[in-house]
Amino acid sequence: MKILGISGLFHDASAALIVNGEIISAAQEERFTRKKHDKDFPVNAIRHCLEIGGITLSQVDAIAFYEKPDLKFKRLFDSYVYYAPKGFIPFLKYMPAWVTDKFFFKQRVFSLLKDIQKTDLSKVKLLFPEHHLSHAASTFYPSTFEEAAILTIDGVGEWATASICYGKGNSIKMIKELHFPHSLGFLYSSFTKFLGFKVNNGEYKVMGLAPYGMLNSERVNRYVELIKSNLVHIADDGSIWLNQDYFRYAVASEVINRPDWEQLFGVPQREQDSKLEQLHCDLALAVQLVTEEVVLKMAKEAKRLTGSDNICLSGGVALNCVANGKLLKAKIFKNMYIQPASGDSGGSLGAALAAHHIYYGKKRVVGKQDTMKGAYLGPEYSEADIKKLIEKHNLVYDYVDDEHELCNTVAEHIASGNVIGWYQGRMEFGPRALGNRSILGDPTNLEMQRRINLKIKFREGFRPFAPSVLEEECQEYFNLDCDSPYMLLVTDIQENHKRPLPDDYDSMQWRAKLDVNRSDIQAITHVNFSARIQTVTPESNRRYYNLISAFKKITGYGMLVNTSFNVRGEPIVCTPEDAYNCFMHTHMDYLVLDKYVFAKEKNKKSENGVHNEVVLAQGDQKA
Amino acid sequence: MELIKSIVKFILTIFLAIFYAIYVLPASLFVKFGKDKFVFQKRPGGSYFIDRNHTFKPEDFEKM
Structure with missing residues (x-):
């Protein structure tokens, strides 16, 4: 039983494929098109799902769209009726598209699908679970x-x-x-x-x-x-x-x-x-x-x-x-x-799971681990893709075959105050980078938050960073007695890691609080001593776990600063080329693509680096 | 092609404006002052939840 789930046409378009109840792949369209929150029909995400599943569209038993367009139209129309004459102009502006969608939605979907693969779709069922059923299914069935x-x-x-x-x-x-x-x-x-x-x-x-x-x-x-x-x-x-x-x-x-x-x-x-x-x-x-x-x-x-x-x-x-x-x-x-993809992007997955378990009545097998596979459900790129990139840009690199040596090398770079673009394996599904498309830094470094915000992410200086921590170390640093593999829980840091605050801290203006040394893990401690935690185990992400362990051996701290591998206004990187572009246009020090390590120093060349640093840094000054 | 699209859009806009005047506006008055309390209006009572009590079935997936 193969079911393709689709969400989109409002915001955060995505696709997901499940085969006999197992989640095979899921990805957001924005990662491929490089348009943040892309709402268009997820052509690229569907292609990716089919490719990973090794199937064609005609082999899919059903396609589940994450909501009911008719009901949505009715809500919109009823709203215009109730609020009339308010909304007259938007009525004229938006209704034509909705009318077209309402009457021709199925034809439109099949036409878009045929653009992906010219194949016979007459036997493929098109299903429409409710929007909130899709959300409910996306979190209950994988749990x-x-x-x-x-x-x-x-x-x-x-x-x-x-x-x-x-x-x-x-x-x-x-x-x-x-x-x-x-x-x-x-x-x-x-x-x-x-x-x-x-x-x-x-x-x-x-x-x-x-x-x-x-x-x-x-x-x-x-x-x-x-x-x-x-x-x-x-x-x-x-x-x-x-x-x-x-x-x-x-x-x-x-x-x-x-x-x-x-x-x-x-x-x-x-x-x-x-x-x-x-x-x-x-x-x-x-x-x-x-x-x-x-x-x-x-x-x-x-x-x-x-x-x-x-x-x-x-x-x-x-x-x-x-x-x-x-x-x-x-x-x-x-x-x-x-659910790690709790927004509408997760609707595609929920729609497919709801169709599998409710429409087709398939039994659910509950295991000790959730079935999200760590949310690493997106595309993976091969060594050949990395070699192509090296050749195209004539890059200088170190190849470190042994995983422990790789982790030790990268951990040493991080401990020396460098910022690393860390890229490996399958891309994460959902808004969080969980160690496969991440920017990493030293949480104990007092300048790290400001540096990553202003010189690498080019975003507002007030925004906090999250830690990835070895699961067995979590309670040493944080007041959290359960795992948090998807970085969806905020909790306080432990008292013994807090630093004494100035007497006037509570009445300080907000900007000044940023500069106060609050803890020994300053880069991930928010101004109210909270942190958004990702716990990492060898089962969830072996290489990332080994990297954090290597960092612990050097510094004594079993955690890293982990933020998504992108700059402000862009989606998280998808391909090695995206990662390279992001690396070259920011002040990141090293890029690690699988086992290839690239130092900025050795690859400076004539790239038009740090293109928007000045503009955004000025914006931040105002902020 | 662009010209045809513009003409179609213009005609559709005129049609929708007429539809708004002869249907949406009167319907709005009916809804606002009618007996049927609409979801937009504040309902008396302690909860704004709507009871659903519905276990989803295969037929719920068929309708768009």
Whole structure:
């Protein structure tokens, strides 16, 4: 039984292939087209999946699209009806495309598929699970739970914006759902917009900015109160009602009613790349606190409804690692599983799994390990591809055949303060780099955070970095008593690694906190002593584990700074060529492509390096 | 080809504008003031969740 899952045409297009229930491959379209959050039909991702599976399109039994276009159209149309005459212009602007999609969707999909492979698709079934079923399936079926509560929260699918489900064996029951326009995802995105970041892209930045807010300060408390009394009403069961007088997303391309927000909070909307101030951090903290309250209440309701000890999370809001960490700490459930591709990109995988287990009624085998294969489900490139790259650019390199020697060499470079582009094996599925397409550095280096942000990632200096830590070392550094293989949990560092803070730390302006020496693992310690953890085992990623172990032998620290191998505004690198381009256009010191080690010093040549450093560094100065 | 596309788009826009005037606007009044409380309106009671209680079946996958 071969099922191809597809998501796309809204944002984060992707494809996934499962064969007899086993996840064979999954990849996001953006990695191939180099357009971040690419929404187009995932032509390249489908090609990749078929190639890995060694099959043609005509050999696929079913194609599962991650949502129901008809229902989505109905929601859109009903919104225009309800809000008329508001939304007249967007109605004229967007309806023609939707009308075309509604009436010709299947034909369009088959036509696009035939562009990939000219083959007979008459026997291939086209299936349409609901959007939130796709999310629920993407997290429950790969998990290690025989039964579990499932909580999915995102912007919107068809009508649902959140759901509480119960999964048992191969069945999923949807118990309750929250309907558009009342959406926790949209509430968070609205603040993303108001704080001057891009919607569907800058939500991480809001999450990263929140710890700079002054917890329990009069201003943060006032913002929380303003949000809860004007923008959102939170019921005891976590369901929410958003006051649409303040929002525009239901029928317009703008997200918020800007004048009303400015009046409510008494501050103008921040323009993109303009200076960030303390009040922006406080606003970010306020919406983060409200989000956590909603997530915790919804989780309690899920517990009440299902009685399960296990919970599976998915949907874009499940990428809010801080809220996940709070949920874990609250101990509402004994066990928790989070789909690493929780956003819409994971919808393709969920759609395929739902089709396999529900449509075809195939039994589910639950193992001790989840079935995500460490999320290393994307394309892998051969040594021949690397050799081609070397030849094309006439590169100087060291080839280190022995894996331990390779890891020792790279670990020594890292310990000497160098920043490494680390590229090996299959690309990760989902937004996190987990040691196959990563930029690595020394967590104990006081300058590392600033250096990677400004000179390598070319992004805002306030953004934190995450550690990859040997699983057996995790509790030595972090207050976390479970594994976190997908970097989706935020927790505090242990007391013995904290440094004494200045007496006025809490009242310091946000930017000044960055410069305070907070811990002996400064580069991965956020200003509130939190860190977003990836635990690494030999089973999950052998070579990466060996590299961290080698670093430990040199420094005593069994962890590395791990950030995704890309620069601001670009997707994570996919091919060796992408990795090389990123390496040459930043201040990275070494590039490791499988067993080939390239030093920047030896490969400087006439490449137009560090092209955008000046522009972005100036932007950061303002920020 | 571009000219034909532009003409089709123009005609479709005119058609949609007429449709908006004769259907969407009156329907909007009906929905706002009718007895049927729509999802956009605040409902009385302690929860905004909608009960679904639905176990997914194969037939749920067929409809678009």
